[in-house]
Amino acid sequence: MSEPEGRAEGRLDYGSDPSQYGELSLPEGDPRGVVVVIHGGFWKAAYDASLGRPLAAALVARGWAAWNLEYRRVGAGGGAGGGAPATFDDVAAGIDHLAGLGLDLTTVVALGHSAGGHLAAWAATRGRDGWPQRVPVTAVVSQAGVLDLRSADADGLGDGAVRALLGHAATAADAPYDPIQRVPAGVPVWCVHGRDDDVVPPSQSAAYVEAARASGGRAELVEVEGDHFVVVDPDSPAWARIVGILDTLG
Numbered sequence: 001m002s003e004p005e006g007r008a009e010g011r012l013d014y015g016s017d018p019s020q021y022g023e024l025s026l027p028e029g030d031p032r033g034v035v036v037v038i039h040g041g042f043w044k045a046a047y048d049a050s051l052g053r054p055l056a057a058a059l060v061a062r063g064w065a066a067w068n069l070e071y072r073r074v075g076a077g078g079g080a081g082g083g084a085p086a087t088f089d090d091v092a093a094g095i096d097h098l099a100g101l102g103l104d105l106t107t108v109v110a111l112g113h114s115a116g117g118h119l120a121a122w123a124a125t126r127g128r129d130g131w132p133q134r135v136p137v138t139a140v141v142s143q144a145g146v147l148d149l150r151s152a153d154a155d156g157l158g159d160g161a162v163r164a165l166l167g168h169a170a171t172a173a174d175a176p177y178d179p180i181q182r183v184p185a186g187v188p189v190w191c192v193h194g195r196d197d198d199v200v201p202p203s204q205s206a207a208y209v210e211a212a213r214a215s216g217g218r219a220e221l222v223e224v225e226g227d228h229f230v231v232v233d234p235d236s237p238a239w240a241r242i243v244g245i246l247d248t249l250g
Helices: 049-061 084-098 113-122 149-154 163-165 172-178 203-214 237-247
Strands: 010-013 023-026 033-036 065-069 108-113 139-143 189-194 219-224
Touching: 010 108, 010 237, 033 049, 033 084, 033 113, 049 065, 049 108, 049 237, 065 084, 065 237, 084 108, 108 113, 113 139, 149 163, 149 172, 149 203, 163 172, 189 203, 203 219, 219 237
Parallel strands: 033 065, 033 108, 108 139, 139 189, 189 219
Antiparallel strands: 010 023, 023 065
16 A cells, blocks of 8 residues: 655654654554654753654554654753753654644644653643644653653752753743643643652652642543653553553544
8 A cells, every 4th residue: 555645754854953853653554643752861962762762663563653753952962952942942843743744643642751751741732832833732641751840850850950951940930841830731641650760750740640630631640560661661561551541542
């Protein structure tokens, strides 16, 4: 079967910087929807989109189109040049790039791990502060996400990663970048978190869900057995829980 006109696959650039690209993988037949995979690594240039490839492959095997998104990051390395607002500009532009790829965008799920969970939750609300939003996010699955920047900064998560991202200590003035200060997201949010996570504490997800529900939002805390990385292991029961969530969406 030939692909519809305008439909592409593989590495696709959404900007001129070497880090402004996504990797589009398509299933056989019509996708159930699109999952935007946003990798973690505390927004640091030392980590890249290779972290998202196993998840993208697992999603395609279950009938989803996967858009494994890269973005400019902070610190030394080939992916540097990020931080606020550049990292956020990239995530917004990368998601909106889907508009020209010939896909059905009725269902667009942002799926992100750790710092990627932060960016996934942020992406659902990006239009409120002037970022373009040609392609709305319709649901979010945060995997051990950093969802409260102020508490993450106070706790020194990632050896000062929040401060490196923002360029200063996190405050209430950073609401444009901070998911917990942007509730309700306006779309359903699932926060999947390992009970034994000692990299991003489960309290990050619990606090977000509590705040989201208090504001009238739709959010659910999904606690799973395991550490920070169990949620990105396609062979784990934690991933099976995430697959079950996605099955309700597409």
